[in-house]
Each structure stands twice: as C-alpha cells, then as structure tokens.
Amino acid sequence: MPSLSCDCLAHRFGNAADGPQRVWCYGSDMTDAKWQVVRGGLPVPAWLEGRGGRPESCCHRVMLDAVRYVVDNGVKWANLPADFPPYRRVHAFARRWQITGLLAEFHDRLRDRVREKEGRKTxxxxxxxxxxxxxxxxxxxxxxxxxxxxxxxxxxxxxxxxxxxxxxxxxxxxxxxxxxxxxxxxxxxxxxxxxxxxxxxxxxxxxxxxxxxxxxxxxxxxxxxxxxxxxxxxxxxxxxxxxxxxxxxxxxxxxxxxxxxxxxxxxxxxxxLWSMTMLMSGRLAGRRPGAFSLATPRAR
CATH class of the missing domain: 3.30.420.10 (Ribonuclease H-like superfamily/Ribonuclease H)
Known part of the structure; x- marks a missing residue:
C-alpha cells in the first residue's frame, strides 16, 4: 500500500511531528488527487497572514483523514485506529475548526469550485x-x-x-x-x-x-x-x-x-459539513464508478 505524501502548511512552515509516514489503507483516506483538491481549499491560518498565532504542529492531511474516518465509519472518537494521532487531539482539531468557522470556510470554497465545474455561477x-x-x-x-x-x-x-x-x-x-x-x-x-x-x-x-x-x-x-x-x-x-x-x-x-x-x-x-466536503472533494478529484452524480435523473 502506498505511503502518504504531504505538503501541508504544518510540514512546510510548522513542526509537524506526525508526518506522512502513515500508510494509505482506509476507504475514507484521501488519495493524492483528493488531497490536491482539498489542499487548495484549506483556509489560510492567521499566523501566515501576520494576524498572530503560531504554526500548527499537526499534519493537516493526517488530521483530515482522521476526521473523515469518524464521519465515514461512525466510530467513537476514542476508537480511532492507532495509526492516527491521539483521539483527543483529533477531536480538538475538529472542534476548533467548527468553533472558529474554518470548517464552514473550507466547505464553502469546495462548494464554489463544484458549482464552477458544473458550469454554474458561484x-x-x-x-x-x-x-x-x-x-x-x-x-x-x-x-x-x-x-x-x-x-x-x-x-x-x-x-x-x-x-x-x-x-x-x-x-x-x-x-x-x-x-x-x-x-x-x-x-x-x-x-x-x-x-x-x-x-x-x-x-x-x-x-x-x-x-x-x-x-x-x-x-x-x-x-x-x-x-x-x-x-x-x-x-x-x-x-x-x-x-x-x-x-x-x-x-x-x-x-x-x-x-x-x-x-x-x-x-x-x-x-x-464534513460529510459534504468528502463528497465534493471526490467529485472534484474525479468520480469513481458508483460515486454520487449531480446529473438530473432521466424522465421515465
């Protein structure tokens, strides 16, 4: 199975200890194509724009894969597999994104890109x-x-x-x-x-x-x-x-x-919103056989 590669901000500017050594093994894990879609829609952190704060010390790709695992499989946070970061850390990441509005910003960016791909105005x-x-x-x-x-x-x-x-x-x-x-x-x-x-x-x-x-x-x-x-x-x-x-x-x-x-x-x-980001990133990266479609059903 392929190992994950990561060019997230935490690895480029921060001190990410949990690097891309994880092996891609779950259906909810992002492929490289999905990660490139997601990477372009991630919110810009405050510290990178000079508004205070410090670089995050967690790998964004690993964290997002952990949240996607919970959403897709419905497990308890405490039952995250051992190859993900500690569940308290993952839950804090998801909760912080929800409270600060980063999740809504991330979701809206992907939605705008899907609308553009479908020939619609944003x-x-x-x-x-x-x-x-x-x-x-x-x-x-x-x-x-x-x-x-x-x-x-x-x-x-x-x-x-x-x-x-x-x-x-x-x-x-x-x-x-x-x-x-x-x-x-x-x-x-x-x-x-x-x-x-x-x-x-x-x-x-x-x-x-x-x-x-x-x-x-x-x-x-x-x-x-x-x-x-x-x-x-x-x-x-x-x-x-x-x-x-x-x-x-x-x-x-x-x-x-x-x-x-x-x-x-x-x-x-x-x-x-997390579930919709998974659907939209798959749509933007290329639809697999059996994946969801935005096409209008044919009249019977």
Whole structure:
C-alpha cells in the first residue's frame, strides 16, 4: 500500500511531528488527487497572514483523514485506529475548526469550485429547503431532543437549505419536535445575510402558511410550495424537491449521520459539513464508478 505524501502548511512552515509516514489503507483516506483538491481549499491560518498565532504542529492531511474516518465509519472518537494521532487531539482539531468557522470556510470554497465545474455561477439564485428526522442515541440530552409526531421518530431533526445541485448552503439541527416552518425562519435569515443573490426557495407543504408571507415581507424571498397532487399514489419524483431528497440520501452514506450521536447540535451540523466536503472533494478529484452524480435523473 502506498505511503502518504504531504505538503501541508504544518510540514512546510510548522513542526509537524506526525508526518506522512502513515500508510494509505482506509476507504475514507484521501488519495493524492483528493488531497490536491482539498489542499487548495484549506483556509489560510492567521499566523501566515501576520494576524498572530503560531504554526500548527499537526499534519493537516493526517488530521483530515482522521476526521473523515469518524464521519465515514461512525466510530467513537476514542476508537480511532492507532495509526492516527491521539483521539483527543483529533477531536480538538475538529472542534476548533467548527468553533472558529474554518470548517464552514473550507466547505464553502469546495462548494464554489463544484458549482464552477458544473458550469454554474458561484452565487446561487434559488434554493430548496427540507428537513430529516433522526433517532437519537442515549447520550443526547432531553433538552435538545423531542418527538416528531408526523414521522413517528424520537430524537433530532436536521433542517437544510441546498442549491439546485444539492449542495448545502445552510444547516441547523433542532429537537425533532420543532416544526419545519419554525426552524426555517433562522435558516432563511441566514440565507438572506449570506447569499444576496437568492430570490426563490422551494419547499414542501410543511412550510406553507405564515412562513410564505414572512419570507416575502421580511427576507424578500419567494417561498414556492411544491405539493403532491391528490391523485398521486406511491413514490413520485416531485419537481425541485427531488434535489434535496437526493442530498439527504447522500448524507445517510456517512454512518456518523444515520443517527443523532453528537451531544451538541452544533457538532452535528459540523458533521454534515464534513460529510459534504468528502463528497465534493471526490467529485472534484474525479468520480469513481458508483460515486454520487449531480446529473438530473432521466424522465421515465
């Protein structure tokens, strides 16, 4: 098996003790092609721009592979294989990136590159919003979990806004008891503050009602409800809504996201972004047979 090579900032300017001596052996490990994609999208640290701080002493490639292993395989942090750095160090790395916004910056850079590769402008003009209820593990506090009466699921609910390619623009994790239209308010507010070009948002019937007027008056967004007709039976691909449904299925490929494992909702949101960075880096590096595609499904 090939050994890893690394040209990260920690090795170029820092004092990385855990070098590229690791052997590439897990399916979640980045290939050299993926690393080159990721390397170009990594945030620039403050110390390199003269804003204080000091060079990191950890190999970025090894750290990212360790986080990807947790997201892809759903293991506990303490169960990381021995060829990765100590799990406390890896968890601190992931937590620091989540708190400081480096993860969101890294994710957004990859998303912009995917949009450019697909012939789209980096600034989307339309979006789709939806939610997904998940069962919660035993460590989830009752204060951040609830019961979704519609889906008959007890646990948490993740609310997402995606663009027309199915790439995540905003994510929020709440108790499963929170109504979709209530959770959508801060999402739409974030959408208006971050993406000035967005004018149209598609949603299902769960977002109908006062939210439509609120989106138009307060956020200057047209919230269009895509409904199932009364004569529809069984599974039907609905216009626009299939995009976000497909994205939700992409997330379920990451075992860390099939259930609510994170004690903090913010960390679950970070896991969604980590999962999307894995998908997008694979897309940019070259799609393997059976990997996800952004193409529109053919009409039957």
């Amino acid at each position: 600034d989307p003009t339309a979006a789709i919003v939806d939610s997904q209820s998940l069962r919660a593990s035993a460590n989830i506090p009752r204060s951040t979990s609830g019961w979704d009466g519609g889906k008959k699921v007890g646990g948490r609910k993740r609310h997402l806004v995606v663009d027309c390619l199915g790439l995540v623009m905003a994510v929020a994790v709440t108790a499963a008891s929170v109504q979709d239209r209530d959770a959508a308010v801060p999402l739409l507010e974030h959408l208006r503050e971050t993406y000035f070009s967005v004018r149209l948002v598609w949603a299902d019937g769960g977002y109908a009602g006062r939210l439509v007027d609120c989106a138009a008056e307060k956020y200057r967004l047209t919230l269009e409800i895509v409904r199932r007709s009364d004569d529809m039976t069984g599974f039907v691909v609905l216009p626009r809504r299939w995009v976000v449904e497909r994205m939700l299925s992409w997330l379920m490929r990451s075992r860390r996201l099939v259930r609510g494992y994170e004690t903090l909702p913010a960390m679950h949101e970070a896991m969604v």
